[in-house]
Amino acid sequence: MPEQRSITINDTTLRDGEQTAGVSFTLDEKIAIARALDAAGVPELEIGIPAMGEEEREGIRAVAEAGLSHTRLMVWCRMRADDLSDAAACGVSFVNMSMPVSDIHIQRKLGRDRSWVLGQIDRQIRTARDLGLDVGFGGEDSSRADPDFMARVAETAQRAGARRYRFADTLGVLDPFQTFALIQALRARTDLEIEIHAHDDLGLATANSLAAVRGGATHVNTTVNGLGERAGNAALEEIVMGLRHLYGWDTGVEATRLPAISDLVARASNRPIPINKSIVGGAVFTHEAGIHVDGLLRDPMTYQGFDPAEVGRRHSIVLGKHSGSAGVKLAFARMGIELTDGEARAILPRVRSVAGAFKRSPTSDELLQFRRDAAKADISTVMAS
Ligand SMILES: CC(=O)SCCNC(=O)CCNC(=O)[C@H](O)C(C)(C)COP(=O)(O)OP(=O)(O)OC[C@H]1O[C@@H](n2cnc3c(N)ncnc32)[C@H](O)[C@@H]1OP(=O)(O)O
Numbered sequence: 001m002p003e004q005r006s007i008t009i010n011d012t013t014l015r016d017g018e019q020t021a022g023v024s025f026t027l028d029e030k031i032a033i034a035r036a037l038d039a040a041g042v043p044e045l046e047i048g049i050p051a052m053g054e055e056e057r058e059g060i061r062a063v064a065e066a067g068l069s070h071t072r073l074m075v076w077c078r079m080r081a082d083d084l085s086d087a088a089a090c091g092v093s094f095v096n097m098s099m100p101v102s103d104i105h106i107q108r109k110l111g112r113d114r115s116w117v118l119g120q121i122d123r124q125i126r127t128a129r130d131l132g133l134d135v136g137f138g139g140e141d142s143s144r145a146d147p148d149f150m151a152r153v154a155e156t157a158q159r160a161g162a163r164r165y166r167f168a169d170t171l172g173v174l175d176p177f178q179t180f181a182l183i184q185a186l187r188a189r190t191d192l193e194i195e196i197h198a199h200d201d202l203g204l205a206t207a208n209s210l211a212a213v214r215g216g217a218t219h220v221n222t223t224v225n226g227l228g229e230r231a232g233n234a235a236l237e238e239i240v241m242g243l244r245h246l247y248g249w250d251t252g253v254e255a256t257r258l259p260a261i262s263d264l265v266a267r268a269s270n271r272p273i274p275i276n277k278s279i280v281g282g283a284v285f286t287h288e289a290g291i292h293v294d295g296l297l298r299d300p301m302t303y304q305g306f307d308p309a310e311v312g313r314r315h316s317i318v319l320g321k322h323s324g325s326a327g328v329k330l331a332f333a334r335m336g337i338e339l340t341d342g343e344a345r346a347i348l349p350r351v352r353s354v355a356g357a358f359k360r361s362p363t364s365d366e367l368l369q370f371r372r373d374a375a376k377a378d379i380s381t382v383m384a385s
Pocket residue numbers: 019049051052053077078079080098099100109110140170229
């Protein structure tokens with residue numbers, strides 16, 4: 001296990017999560033999500049983009065006034081004076097000020113050059129500090145930036161008064177090895193807090209976030225269910241459980257609350273949770289395969305990476321095409337019937353044919369019928385011999 005470190009989660013479900021194409025939260029949903037995250041002990045939330053307009057600012061103010069008990073709130077803005085004054089009018093004292101740091105973004109998107117970027121960072125962050133705001137710097141497209149320039153950006157942001165560098169893998173183009181090396185290099189050149197903001201375009205957002213933490217990141221951006229732009233961000237539930245189980249690091253987030261939060265966000269975002277979504281998916285603690293069920297019944301640790309009770313859930317065992325006789329016996333034991341090994345073996349092919357024909361487990365009535373049929377077949381065999 002690596003040396004114990006404290007990692008702060010900054011959940012951006014209400015900002016990048018809501019940026020998912022087609023997703024929009026009502027004011028009540030925003031408040032409910034913020035309250036649920038606060039109650040679970042998530043220490044920081046990024047809750048919106050003031051520059052979007054008055055309705056968005058009202059949403060931000062409503063969350064800010066929702067009486068959260070310990071969560072610190074942040075808003076997102078571009079590196080511009082008008083965005084900053086919108087942010088300052090929201091009642092939130094922490095602002096993430098974003099600026100692209102890759103040449104392609106600087107030149108092709110903004111039509112500017114590196115020296116303009118450094119000047120703007122210096123000016124706007126000083127203005128924000130003069131307004132009494134705490135500032136995190138958001139380095140958009142950090143993964144494609146020149147690392148030397150990124151280090152100069154970090155230095156400029158820190159000198160102007162920022163406390164954090166958000167390393168955004170905006171397009172999800174890194175792997176964990178690259179992420180580790182880039183964050184380690186940045187860590188060596190700045191003593192700012194470093195926040196990883198990973199996207200899941202190649203399915204690596206969680207892996208990259210964990211690699212960033214190993215490389216020296218102090219903060220991780222997450223979203224519930226991995227919601228977020230395109231393929232989404234690193235999922236809150238994966239980061240909390242990953243840090244706990246891989247490194248023994250506690251984020252202070254109460255894991256038993258994660259399924260309910262996941263459900264709340266799934267409903268509000270109208271993005272149902274895939275049944276096999278790690279940690280919170282409906283089927284991720286469900287077992288059918290004979291060898292696994294046999295092992296689990298002898299000792300849960302044989303097929304358990306972590307105890308589902310940690311997230312308030314339980315193993316569930318079902319019958320299907322891949323069942324073995326231990327699973328069949330269990331299904332009957334639950335009906336108060338103790339099967340012999342021979343009975344279980346005789347019933348197993350019928351279980352498989354139901355699963356194959358109807359793509360489901362047999363019902364209790366079907367199981368009882370299989371047992372009667374097996375008994376009849378047994379008698380006929382005895383009579384015939
Ligand atoms: C990687 C990310 O997730 S970044 C966050 C992205 N999120 C969003 O875009 C959602 C919210 N966005 C919005 O509501 C709108 O885009 C607004 C209100 C911010 C701006 O709207 P508009 O003024 O109509 O501009 P539009 O969206 O068409 O273009 C973006 C403008 O921001 C500029 N810009 C983009 N990033 C930055 C930045 N970090 N700092 C300064 N300016 C920036 C662009 O150059 C462009 O400027 P221009 O209007 O002078 O050409």
